Amino acid sequence: MAERKLIGFIGVGVMGRPIARRLIEAGHTLVVFDRDDQAMAELAAIGARVAKSVREVADTATIVFTSLPTPAIFKEVALGADGIVHGETVKVLVDLSTVGSRAEQEVAAGLLAKGIETVDAPVSGGAAGAQKGTLAVMAAGTPAALDQVRELFDVFGKVFVVGEKAGQAQLLKLLNNMLSSTAFAITSEAYVAALKGGIDPEVMMAVINAGSGKNGATLDKFPKQVLPRTFDFGFPISSVCKDIGLAVDECQALGVPMWVGNTVRQIWNIAAMQDGKARDMTELVRYVESWSEGKGLTD
Missing domain, CATH: 3.40.50.720 (NAD(P)-binding Rossmann-like Domain)
Structure with missing residues (x-):
């Protein structure tokens, strides 16, 4: 011991x-x-x-x-x-x-x-x-x-x-979180598109997780928090915005253009500005659903 x-x-x-x-x-x-x-x-x-x-x-x-x-x-x-x-x-x-x-x-x-x-x-x-x-x-x-x-x-x-050197682990953590939040954002869009196209979401996740599109969102957050509509992962949208903002800024300081990262940062920031700061990050799906109907999020 x-x-x-x-x-x-x-x-x-x-x-x-x-x-x-x-x-x-x-x-x-x-x-x-x-x-x-x-x-x-x-x-x-x-x-x-x-x-x-x-x-x-x-x-x-x-x-x-x-x-x-x-x-x-x-x-x-x-x-x-x-x-x-x-x-x-x-x-x-x-x-x-x-x-x-x-x-x-x-x-x-x-x-x-x-x-x-x-x-x-x-x-x-x-x-x-x-x-x-x-x-x-x-x-x-x-x-x-x-x-x-x-x-x-x-x-x-x-x-x-x-x-x-202090700071090296911070950079890696921010890169990890940026990948995670990007995966969740694009998976949310794919999920809503599947629903609008009449595809069973359980079947969608099973197929994706058996193929090349699987990621942390499809393997974990969607089966556990999104499909059952519990939205209780335990990490607020405001924290996602903080992390991806820091990540994009640091990557740009290193000379990386961050075209994808900047776009994903905007998606999360828009959700935060629409009364989403304190909401669980998995509720981004609800925003995408509402935006797909030309509306804002309403409880």
């Missing part, structure tokens, strides 16, 4: 909470902080210590995980006036967020100036993967820093070492 550790965890929301739970269940002691008192209370009920601030976490644990929603929040938590950078105990930050390579590099440089290493470690697999411990963990950091946290990754997923 891996050595039991005292671990800090900042951001225990949709993804952070099940990851933190698995670490606790594996025998580690966690000190947690989040703006949501209820989220912290759920973990306190199974043994977590609740901190009153980010700084308290960084003053307590040598290894601190973050799972945060936006680049701005991540930078404030890491480098702000009461941020991780001022912690007296923290030596390694493990960032599970999806914030893009530029934010990750800025934070890593700021922390390193104070002797704190950064492991850039975004995850893929959604809330269900976090609960099951089957996440894909893309990790970039120095070998010494990775050695300190690698066994912790095994608690909630499978680690893929991307490189030694």
Whole structure:
């Protein structure tokens, strides 16, 4: 069994909470902080210590995980006036967020100036993967820093070492999410076209998944969330917009034209602007259905 550790965890929301739970269940002691008192209370009920601030976490644990929603929040938590950078105990930050390579590099440089290493470690697999411990963990950091946290990754997923520089894992995660959201968008259009053409959607998915058109949407999200009309994958449209926006911007900065990526970004952004920000990403299908009838989405 891996050595039991005292671990800090900042951001225990949709993804952070099940990851933190698995670490606790594996025998580690966690000190947690989040703006949501209820989220912290759920973990306190199974043994977590609740901190009153980010700084308290960084003053307590040598290894601190973050799972945060936006680049701005991540930078404030890491480098702000009461941020991780001022912690007296923290030596390694493990960032599970999806914030893009530029934010990750800025934070890593700021922390390193104070002797704190950064492991850039975004995850893929959604809330269900976090609960099951089957996440894909893309990790970039120095070998010494990775050695300190690698066994912790095994608690909630499978680690893929991307490189030694913070930001490399962020780029790969954004590319992964861009492919996923693109697959879902085009599958939504194909699905609606099949319905309008009188094709049974169950037959459609069976044929596609037996052929060359299969993808993550046809294999997973459509059978589980779209065909039964539950629309409960657990990832909001606003987060898709954030991720694909970051992905397109980073790819363009690398000189890639992004003709397809820009078009897909527009599709998701239009859905978000039509009262879709808080809706589950699988509800994009409902927008395509309405647009195909020349209407907006109505409940």
